[in-house]
Amino acid sequence: MNILLIQPPITLKKNETFAVTPPLGLAYLGAVAEQIGHHVTILDTVVEGFNLRSDEGHLTRIGLPKDAIKRKIEEVKPDLVGITCPFTLMDREMRCVASIVKSVNSGILVVVGGAHPSSMPDNVIADNNIDFLVLGEGEITFSILLKSIQESEEFEKIKGLWFKKKGKIIRNSPNEFIEDLDTIPFPAMHLLPLEKYLSLGEAHGSQKRKRYMPMVTSRGCPGRCVFCSIHTVWGHKWRARTPENVVNEIEMLVSKYGIREIHFEDDNLTLSKKRIMKICDLIIERGLDITWATPNGVAINTLDLAILQKMKKSGCYQLNFGIESGDPFVLRNVINKPLNLERVRRVVNWSKWLGIWTHGFFVIGFPTESLESIRRTIRFAKELDLDSANFFIATPYPGTLLNALASSEGLIKEDFDLSKLRTMDASIDTNLFKAKDMIALQKKAYFEFIIYRLKREFIDGYFIIRLMRTKSTDNLLFFLQKIRKRVIPTMSLDTKK
Numbered sequence: 001m002n003i004l005l006i007q008p009p010i011t012l013k014k015n016e017t018f019a020v021t022p023p024l025g026l027a028y029l030g031a032v033a034e035q036i037g038h039h040v041t042i043l044d045t046v047v048e049g050f051n052l053r054s055d056e057g058h059l060t061r062i063g064l065p066k067d068a069i070k071r072k073i074e075e076v077k078p079d080l081v082g083i084t085c086p087f088t089l090m091d092r093e094m095r096c097v098a099s100i101v102k103s104v105n106s107g108i109l110v111v112v113g114g115a116h117p118s119s120m121p122d123n124v125i126a127d128n129n130i131d132f133l134v135l136g137e138g139e140i141t142f143s144i145l146l147k148s149i150q151e152s153e154e155f156e157k158i159k160g161l162w163f164k165k166k167g168k169i170i171r172n173s174p175n176e177f178i179e180d181l182d183t184i185p186f187p188a189m190h191l192l193p194l195e196k197y198l199s200l201g202e203a204h205g206s207q208k209r210k211r212y213m214p215m216v217t218s219r220g221c222p223g224r225c226v227f228c229s230i231h232t233v234w235g236h237k238w239r240a241r242t243p244e245n246v247v248n249e250i251e252m253l254v255s256k257y258g259i260r261e262i263h264f265e266d267d268n269l270t271l272s273k274k275r276i277m278k279i280c281d282l283i284i285e286r287g288l289d290i291t292w293a294t295p296n297g298v299a300i301n302t303l304d305l306a307i308l309q310k311m312k313k314s315g316c317y318q319l320n321f322g323i324e325s326g327d328p329f330v331l332r333n334v335i336n337k338p339l340n341l342e343r344v345r346r347v348v349n350w351s352k353w354l355g356i357w358t359h360g361f362f363v364i365g366f367p368t369e370s371l372e373s374i375r376r377t378i379r380f381a382k383e384l385d386l387d388s389a390n391f392f393i394a395t396p397y398p399g400t401l402l403n404a405l406a407s408s409e410g411l412i413k414e415d416f417d418l419s420k421l422r423t424m425d426a427s428i429d430t431n432l433f434k435a436k437d438m439i440a441l442q443k444k445a446y447f448e449f450i451i452y453r454l455k456r457e458f459i460d461g462y463f464i465i466r467l468m469r470t471k472s473t474d475n476l477l478f479f480l481q482k483i484r485k486r487v488i489p490t491m492s493l494d495t496k497k
Contacts, residue, residue, distance in 0.1 A: 009063025205295030326380025
């Protein structure tokens, strides 16, 4: 079959910034489809139309215009179009792309998948322009669907698939998660315009070297954080690729595409100490000249000094820590993440001592969170002496425990506009704060943290110390980039929360 996989445009508030990274989900599906003999084309409308922006009131749409998307569909002449929707705020554009496909040829089959369809399958599959919905992890379900279409088989036995039959929605049982991730082929990067991503320099998080590439080496998270919806795609059981498989992919990216930096987008890269140590050892043993970071975060409770030392030696230059709150009560009883804050201090101190850039993720504005709790989080962020930080607003995405809580307390109405859900904005009033008050508190958090960092850098002399320790152009450019982006929160287009 002739298959076209599409990442739809995205609509953001005019003051929002974001990153455009290769869509690994589509690249994995493309690799699986090619492996079983299908012809695949990937269209990332965002990177292709990065400079084609149109204003819609207080919002800006980024990506190819509708007529360009239609022309591409007409050119490819696909038998099937797969559309990814990693974010709830992309729901409208996903549906728009589906309608464009059907306007070209109503006989083209439309399949959707990703975090948003997996979180709201009933709502999404009801769209008249959508034929199939792949629930959760997609590779096996998608490959079986392609086989069934080609061989005119029934769809009722395909686990993980929702579809329509004679106007009725058929909800098949969920599929089992893939236990051996090494059986999945590497993402089909040759189907993507890699040089366009690299030339934009808009990676998720930061870059030390220009030629970077994202990777996912494990799936699933045993955590139960109230704000996270990734379990709707990858579940709670942690599954990991072997160290050899991971480093083989790195080596391929280095040799084939000249990649010199890896961004590990795992939710739990370091859950197994033995595995992460082996990955680092193999990078060192094979002489791979790479730098790497964890822009999607890393679990602090999995780290110790020995791991950090090995990570640093293998090229790690930045760690993003999912700290979430500086209030032990909120961590334990609201977020469901009982971190030991003293351990957080030790890990951050070890990282800074090793010369690893430390970035903290914090979340404020939970429905039951008080003003004093939020202030405690801001103080803790400064006391940690982190190099940089993000302060997100608790956002009740579909599929999260937070969404269930907010709905049960009447904070989310049935007619709620899903496009308002974004972590850099307040989407609901809580029991204690109006949305506008929470936005003001978020600004206060950033302002206080930035003033603190500027004082440390320029009055306390950190800036001079960093420059004296800078031994390469890479390090100098990275630090200057950090100064430029210090006050600009960044949102990823390829991950999950």
